[in-house]
Amino acid sequence: MSSKTHIACISWFLLAACDPSAPLLDPPDASVTRTRDACLPLTCEGQGAECGEIDDGCGGYVECGSCPSSWVCGIVTENLCGPCPSCMRPDAGARSDASGPGEADAQARADASACVKQCAQRQCGLDPVCEQSCGSCPSGQQCSTTTWKCEELASDGPRILSFGTNLSRMTENDPLVFTAVLTDPDGVDDLIGGTLVDPASGSTYAAFSASASAGSYSLTLGWDALNAAKVITASSPAGLPRAFRARFFDQAGHEVSTEKEVVLACSEPGRTPCGGVCRDLSNDPHHCGACFYDLPGSGSSGYGCIQGHPGCLDSSRTLCNGVCENLMTSQEHCGACARPVPQGGVCEHGTPTCPQGSMDCGGTCQDVQSSIANCGACGHRCSANAQCAHGSCLEWTACGHVTDLATGATCHDVCAESGGSCSGGCNAGYPNTAWSVADSEGCYSNEHETVYGSCREAIWTGEGALTFECCCSDRPPVDLQCMSPTGMRAPVAPAAGELVITEVFANPSGTDDEREWIEVYVAASRPVDLNNLLITNVNQTPTTSLHRIRSTSCLTAQPSTFVVLAGPNAANDNVPRIVPVDGLTLFNSSSRLGLTHMTTTIDEINYGVPLVGVSQTLEPSVRDAAGNNDPAHWCNAPTAHPPFAGVGSPGAANDACP
Incomplete structure (x- = not known):
């Protein structure tokens, strides 16, 4: 809106006279087309986002909150909280979504942290939580299982010549076989055997059995045995890397050890092990997007797990606070989650709407025709007398x-x-x-x-x-x-629906300076006059701006033509077919725009936050006052039409929405 001061946020339109000897408007050029976007910002709840930041669809971003302690945003599914896999911990110094819009702000958010291994002061061996390598020791040394630092092997202790498995990736149907070959300076008869342990907890899986060959050992384990010793839960179908440590001893008590990593995964593509059971995280309501991410009441309440996200089974509905709602008709979620209809109003095609002659004033529909506190507009109070x-x-x-x-x-x-x-x-x-x-x-x-x-x-x-x-x-x-x-x-007044708002230019580049304009299509079958037409612009504060068109000449508009109601300086931008309106200003925010004559509402629309220098336009196939109430029929103008200085097509048919 222009920076001009308006007493009580109200100013009256004054319309300059036109040449009474010539028609005001010409029929539209059928070869020219155009558009506009009435933007309803997206909400975190409506998009199923628990954390981080989302694009609001209107050129901005919405902060969706933080995750609980020890959980991380986006670790499994974008904008959803999840626990770090067993091999990780939250790290406030790193982030898991380090690219995209809002990166600088998100970098500072601790909840947008990555998961990292915890080696601490360890030089070697495996991180006890991540089970990832903290480093390896050079030849002739081994990793101490007490200090986790490299130390010299005992000169008379055993040596591991080889240690391996039959599989690098094990599924629930496979046996996992460990084999080892050792030697000892005092002879292989000095070896007394070994055990397979979990590096993180130190718990024992089983003891190795000696093979027929001297110094050779083996051990076979199944999926259930591994899960019983330590639950198999992964974060994705890629599976879970698990480390195993083999420890061998001689009769003098000397020890030698080594580690081996094997990936534990499901045999069926797309499934993830959750507690040792293979699950499809894309549609399992008890493991939605992550193991054990449960959706209580799913199915019975109309929502379930859709591609790893909580969502509605009926694609025409939207998940709002655990309930699938019809945003076209819901009184509490009209057009967007948590967008209630004002008291006394209804939800019409996703737009909160008050009865004709009333306005949404602070969440209640007020009859602005008779309300002393809201006379003609919200907040316009009549004096005591x-x-x-x-x-x-x-x-x-x-x-x-x-x-x-x-x-x-x-x-x-x-x-x-x-x-x-x-x-x-x-x-x-x-x-x-x-x-x-x-x-x-x-x-x-x-x-x-x-x-x-x-x-x-x-x-x-x-x-x-x-x-x-x-x-x-x-x-x-x-x-x-x-x-x-x-x-x-006497002027011929238009009836309801005979003027249809088809384009709004609310935010010119540079200073507004009364360069805003409204394009109107004449849907009447007869010529109508624009004299005494009242233009009402109400933002979400709510603040109201009123302008009435007055002229001593008949401002006649012909059927099937476009009228441009414009501020006096719009001509400097080469806007054609202007009906000049002194003092015309429009809000640069989501607002309601209406045309009335006396007590008759001719047309009303909602427009979204306007882009600088770009009009918001109606789909060219829609030219009625009911169709232009649907936000889906609006978009930002896709094309510039010189000589008009902005993007849009004032005074002509609209371009098709992309």
């Missing part, structure tokens, strides 16, 4: 004036009963009891027959209504007529 009628604050006692229809002169405190003449008149204070409720546009009879004039005195009845003494004439005053090529006449 006024009431709200037809969206305008009317004083209980207000002195009006009469416009002489012959001369255009005005006079005060005169009641002209006929002819609209200032030279006539009646007794001061004469109550014109034939006429009652009136508004700022004129007097209305008890029989709803319109007469014309100015209200001279408003009387508070004490029964919740205002009655007016009106200086009435049988001919309309100048401000209710307009000049057409054939003479003065």
